[in-house]
Amino acid sequence: METSRYNYYDVLEVSPHCQQHEITTAYERAKATYAGENPAIYTIFSEHEARELLKLVEEAYQVLGNKTLRSLYDEKVSQVQVKPEDLTYENLKSASKAVVPDLNKKAPSKPEFQPDPEMENLIKKSQDWTGALLKQVREYKKYSLERLSEITKISAYYIHSIEKNDPKNLPASVFVRGYVGQIAKVLGLDEKKVCESYMRSFKSSGN
Numbered sequence: 001m002e003t004s005r006y007n008y009y010d011v012l013e014v015s016p017h018c019q020q021h022e023i024t025t026a027y028e029r030a031k032a033t034y035a036g037e038n039p040a041i042y043t044i045f046s047e048h049e050a051r052e053l054l055k056l057v058e059e060a061y062q063v064l065g066n067k068t069l070r071s072l073y074d075e076k077v078s079q080v081q082v083k084p085e086d087l088t089y090e091n092l093k094s095a096s097k098a099v100v101p102d103l104n105k106k107a108p109s110k111p112e113f114q115p116d117p118e119m120e121n122l123i124k125k126s127q128d129w130t131g132a133l134l135k136q137v138r139e140y141k142k143y144s145l146e147r148l149s150e151i152t153k154i155s156a157y158y159i160h161s162i163e164k165n166d167p168k169n170l171p172a173s174v175f176v177r178g179y180v181g182q183i184a185k186v187l188g189l190d191e192k193k194v195c196e197s198y199m200r201s202f203k204s205s206g207n
Contacts, residue, residue, distance in 0.1 A: 008063050008073065011030070011057060011060040012061065012064065014064075021155050023070075024061075027061040030057045031058075059088070059089050065153060069093065072092050123137060128201075129194045129197035130165060132163065134180075134187070134194075137187050138183075141187055143187070152186060158170060162180060162198075176202055180195050180198045
């Protein structure tokens with residue numbers, strides 16, 4: 001399947017004018033639809049076709065989930081002479097380096113912060129991982145919401161909702177657990193311990 005022949009908005013079933021957080025929601029929905037855990041998909045597509053569709057969904061999100069690439073994609077789609085291969089993730093990424101070079105410089109994976117013995121001790125001993133504590137650690141380690149979103153590919157809207165312990169603005173628990181695990185990993189925390197603690201609170205909230 002040649003992904004360059006497909007309109008990424010059609011793949012995720014969203015409008016070209018939709019908000020950024022709607023793209024993340026649509027991506028999660030599409031991923032769940034074409035995943036192997038959904039037996040209903042095999043009544044419509046073969047296993048191979050489902051895998052190819054899932055790859056297409058991933059590429060669509062790689063482009064539309066990145067504001068810079070999405071803007072470049074929208075610009076190129078509007079051009080009459082655009083070639084299908086120019087709309088692939090890899091080619092858009094390369095093109096974006098020429099258009100916005102400063103945004104494509106490799107940023108340090110770990111922002112510089114001054115270790116605080118008291119905070120480090122709190123992190124080490126904490127057993128109850130709430131959204132507020134995750135936010136405290138994020139800010140302590142000098143990660144902005146936008147930077148954490150860029151690294152994890154999780155919408156800043158969802159990260160904010162996780163930190164606010166706001167289940168009504170979050171997707172199903174299986175996605176939340178994955179998000180919390182990714183956040184914990186970037187922040188240098190024990191993923192298993194953080195996920196289990198956070199999800200106990202999340203599930204008790206009724207989600």
